[in-house]
Amino acid sequence: MTSPVLRAFSVHFLTATGAVFAMLALLAAVEQSWGRMFLWLVVAFAVDGIDGPLARRYDVRTHAPHIDGALLDLIIDYLTYVFIPAYALFQSGILPGVWAWVALIGITFTSGLYFAGSWMKTDDNSFLGFPGCWNMLALVLFALTPPTGVIMVLIALLAAAMFAPLKFIHPVRTARWRWLSLPMAVAWTCLAAWAAMAHFAPGPGVSLGLIVTSLYLLGAGICQQALDRRAG
16 A cells, blocks of 8 residues: 555645646747647646646655645646646637737736736635636637637636636536536546647537536626525
């Protein structure tokens, strides 16, 4: 049997692989291999979904306190959720001219403030404000290629939502509706990988699935807030 210390450090090592996947995604982005870039981001997204439960199960704060797992996770999240997706939106040509600059600066600036904010988490382990999941938005935009106006409205709304008193679920940690949220997150991950492997021509079924799962993951927390206010 492995020791508690070894298991705890193994979780830190798993989290740190996200930095490697971020670098592989960035290298793919520099080569403008967008499908490969998003595949690495999807892998990083999957790792981010499982390392937290493992960290709590193996009590890394007690058995491996020399590494701050939360800080490590936050650094990698900024790379994979914000920095690389913003670069992809800028460099891919999906946004023309000045709009690419507006999106690049707006996403990185507002997300930097949000990630350093003390208000990010709620009592039920949800997020207060949009949690900067620009990797998810960018992948859906690549798959659906909506008009520039629609893209910019979405970016503006989500950037503002980071500082709004709106709740967004964590599919793993938010207990309420987890029976539905977790399968939705898994489905989104599979659909995203499919879209990336299909070079963002996934077909109407996958595109519809991405829209439905994305809307659920974005709106579930807000719906919970609305139900609580009605009940109160």
